[in-house]
Amino acid sequence: MLKIEDLEVTYKNKISFLALQGVSFTLEEGHTCAIIGPSGCGKSTLLYVLAGLLEHSGGQVLINGETVRPKRRETALILQDYGLLPWKTAQENTSLGLEIRGVPSEEKRALVEEAMQELGIWEFRDNYPAQLSGGQRQRVAIARSLTLKPDLFLMDEPFSSLDALTREGLQNTLLEFWQKRRASMVLVTHNIEEAVFLGQRILIFSGSPGRILHVIENKEMGEQGYRNQQLFYQRCSRVREVIEKGV
Numbered sequence: 222m223l224k225i226e227d228l229e230v231t232y233k234n235k236i237s238f239l240a241l242q243g244v245s246f247t248l249e250e251g252h253t254c255a256i257i258g259p260s261g262c263g264k265s266t267l268l269y270v271l272a273g274l275l276e277h278s279g280g281q282v283l284i285n286g287e288t289v290r291p292k293r294r295e296t297a298l299i300l301q302d303y304g305l306l307p308w309k310t311a312q313e314n315t316s317l318g319l320e321i322r323g324v325p326s327e328e329k330r331a332l333v334e335e336a337m338q339e340l341g342i343w344e345f346r347d348n349y350p351a352q353l354s355g356g357q358r359q360r361v362a363i364a365r366s367l368t369l370k371p372d373l374f375l376m377d378e379p380f381s382s383l384d385a386l387t388r389e390g391l392q393n394t395l396l397e398f399w400q401k402r403r404a405s406m407v408l409v410t411h412n413i414e415e416a417v418f419l420g421q422r423i424l425i426f427s428g429s430p431g432r433i434l435h436v437i438e439n440k441e442m443g444e445q446g447y448r449n450q451q452l453f454y455q456r457c458s459r460v461r462e463v464i465e466k467g468v
């Protein structure tokens with residue numbers, strides 16, 4: 222699905238800034254990977270490159286064998302601040318992506334209902350963003366991307382502003398969704414437990430420039446009750462150790 226080879230990204234303002242260097246990894250179709258690392262190591266930069274929103278200065282980024290291109294329809298980018306329009310209801314916000322693409326209204330309504338039902342927010346369809354909780358707003362943002370039937374989800378700390386319980390609820394929802402649809406997913410997070418709960422492979426970055434410091438395979442991800450298993454805690458400790466000591 223994704224093949225990144227020797228990626229380099231330089232921001233060119235008055236002074237050039239090398240944000241990522243020598244980043245290589247692959248993500249097989251239908252798999253997930255979590256990216257974790259210190260603030261400023263280039264995690265968001267990497268996602269923007271994968272979303273085709275930012276040009277890279279070196280290396281290769283291939284999605285299904287093709288060079289990454291802007292506005293690939295099947296790529297969904299989900300950000301931390303939800304990106305909801307305050308003057309539109311939850312339903313209208315969910316249909317935004319389809320509207321921009323000129324999908325006929327019957328089809329649009331069906332796709333929107335399906336996505337909102339899947340995320341458990343259909344009953345809040347007439348609420349405006351200000352009348353929704355943080356978790357519900359994030360669900361609307363995810364539902365909006367689901368309507369476009371993406372095969373690649375890029376998520377930039379999507380749950381970071383939520384309280385611990387809401388966050389766990391949404392992590393479970395995301396896991397169930399992934400198990401059903403098997404879309405490919407790249408999740409950027411600051412949260413070690415989240416990385417181990419949702420990433421089949423965990424890429425630990427160092428900065429700066431951002432590079433991959435270590436890769437941890439986490440094949441048990443998604444197993445029934447994984448969050449409460451001994452192995453889950455061991456993996457979390459291992460990730461913490463690499464972040465703290467670099468080995």
Ligand SMILES: Nc1ncnc2c1ncn2[C@@H]1O[C@H](COP(=O)(O)OP(=O)(O)OP(=O)(O)O)[C@@H](O)[C@H]1O
Binds near residue numbers: 232240261263267429
């Ligand atoms: N438009 C820009 N111009 C110049 N430098 C930038 C620009 N955007 C980001 N940077 C720099 O690139 C580096 C990587 O930024 P990025 O936002 O990708 O990091 P991050 O790992 O996502 O950080 P955080 O975890 O704090 O969100 C940082 O040092 C940042 O200051």
